[in-house]
Amino acid sequence: MSDNLTSVKQSKLTVSSNNVDRRGFLSSVSAIAAVTVAPGVALVGFAEARSVDKEPVTDARRWGMLIDSSRCVRGCDACVSACGKENGLASYSRPQTDVQWVRKVTVRDTRTRRITSLPVMCQHCQDPPCVDVCPTGASFRRTDGIVLVDRHICIGCRYCMMACPYKARSFAHESANNQKSHAPRGKGTVEACTFCVHRVDENSDRTPACVEACAAQGHGAMVFGDLNDPNSQLSKDLDKYSSTELRGDMGLNPGVRYRNI
Amino acid sequence: MRKFWLFFVLAVVSTAVSGFVFAGQENALLSGGAVSKWKGDACVEATPVMRREHMDFLLKQRDETMRQGIRNGPYSLKGCIECHAQEDEQGQEIPVNASGQFCQECHQYVAVSIDCFQCHVATSEPRK
């Protein structure tokens, strides 16, 4: 019954997202105005403008990540454990069914024998196949680019897991316990990396737990930020270095990009 | 004519039953008193409003939070738990969906099974 309400609400939400577009347009106009008046300062002000209490996220931002695999250390799994701790992911020592929102992979080039290590998580695609195939609309992409699962209407069919090219999603095979209040999770539904959306929403300067942990290790292999903001460290790095996307052949335009694979 | 009497009896019976239910609900809730010890003595809305509409508040805010990233609204489940979770003698928090606790007491009375806590944790984060 409650789920009926969800769908009604969803349609309301779609309506309001049209307003969002208009608002987004207006604010970009004002941003341009601001830039002409007070360069730099105004831009920063704009980036901080959203009040998390009232305003919906907009596509003015697109969250993304750049992972430099040359700085990622083989054998280090600080990002993985930080993710588990942050999101209350329990391991039952059953690797086949334990959830993994982020994992470490080490690859060797079959021709050059070069070895690289890198974390793989939900790539937060622009055109996510998981969202396309989800029968109930539980898989969705927020306008700021974060791909999430609405576990209130997920029926646990796992079609999204079949569709994801990155094996980024896990099925909750067990009853959950000791969840974090910011990261609810439960048996019989599908889950994946959220870009630590609870952190990012609270304060746009905060980074996901994995990025924080990587920096704390002194590796700094992961840079998180707004792909649409030309002044973000992420955008500057993407300008400076060549980067690549996983399964670029599929044209999904993922939010996560890699260097030096 | 027989039909009319049938409907009439049905109407009378249902009014009577619902009256009892409402009266009973008042009693159950007024005597229960499982309310906040942390955040003062008023809920985010007047009690009658909360009784009638808390589920709508919760669902609306849940969708806004999840799909639009609007955080810190007044009607969060987290907020309910922070106020209404009780502690046992050892100072351990009791889950709000445990028998006799704030959420469970009322929902059990009205025979509503809620599945919020299959995913959401039923205690608040440790207070710092």
Added chain:
Amino acid sequence: MMKIVDYVEIEGRSIGYWVLLAILGAGAAAGLGASYYMEHHGHWVTGMSNQIVWGTPHVFAVFLIVAASGALNVASIASVFNRVMYKPLSRFSGLLAIALLIGGLAVLVLDLGRPDRLVVAMTSYNFKSIFTWNIFLYTGFVVIVAAYLWMMMERRMNRYSKPVGMFAFVWRLALTTGTGSIFGFLVARQAFDAAVMGPMFVVMSFSYGLAFFILLLMWTYHMSGRTLGDAILLRLKNLLGVFIAGVLYFVLAYHLTNLYAAEHRGVEQFILVSGGIYTQAFWIGVVMLGSIVPFLIFHLPSTEKSRLGIAVGSVLVILGGIAHIFVIIVGGQAYPLVIFPGKEIIESSFFDGQVASYAPSLPEVILGVSGIAIALLLVSIAIKVLRFLPDSLADDVVFSVGSDAVLGEEEKAAASSAGA
């Protein structure tokens, strides 16, 4: 000389019938129990994992759904393609189609992570999802075939049975294409991502549905002591032979296309050569036992007219069909996703680059098989309650009906007026 086809319920009073119902009922109940067990503990008690996300229940569910649409074919041949000889079989064909579909859907739903949220799947839709299309195709199929049955069984409605039958035929083609497209549209996986999946599933449905139909027809006529003539049975058998060849043709086209593209050679090597159980299931299950052996049984002079041969051949087609779906669904997942082309994966905590292992647990096998039990239970009850089966399918009955097709309307009218 014209004999009227007389549809009669089976008596259904023998001990054997009640024992059968009890066994099938127990099978259905066991499926529910298995589902409860899986849902209560969570899916970790099954062989399914984050690597093999769809397992045995899905193999049986997809097989039954595919067979369901195929079972309707006999009715379609009669009403869409005017082969009046098949007309007496139409009702049973429609019944089997509905029963198999319900059996398959039951398994699919009972395996969901949250089967209690079935109502969500019925109220909240994402219309870009092929699953959503299929929800409508499946429920629509049941409604349309039920209407079709009504048109056929209610004398007043008989005249509408042809257009409704036509619609049902088009719908079932869409349904099976939709089912195949569940896999065909999965662009990320090496073994799927093939447009041929849709049409291939259509031909697979012809084959499996007809095999089911022949088998159940022979069995019910044998058990109820009715006459089943050679004429109709041999024709159905020949048709099944054609469908078997059709499936092989599509399998060949699918694998040849993949073999041609360098990027798909890995998965082809896996399925055709090095895949262990999947390779065996393919060559022994699908190709040998599921196709070549029944084809030979149906066409070798020594066995082509043997009833035992027809029954054995149909069973083999069904088993081969289950093997085929197993290779497609589980084999397709067992081969790892290629996330890093040109690289080999030397370490991963999440089984990247490794062939996934899958050992089905008892509950999921029970759940899968219970789908067949549910379907057969529905059929057993329905043929006792309603008039689905002609009391005789002896050759003279079938042929006197069949001769209608040979005679035109005018000749028939002339014949009847001459008779009067």
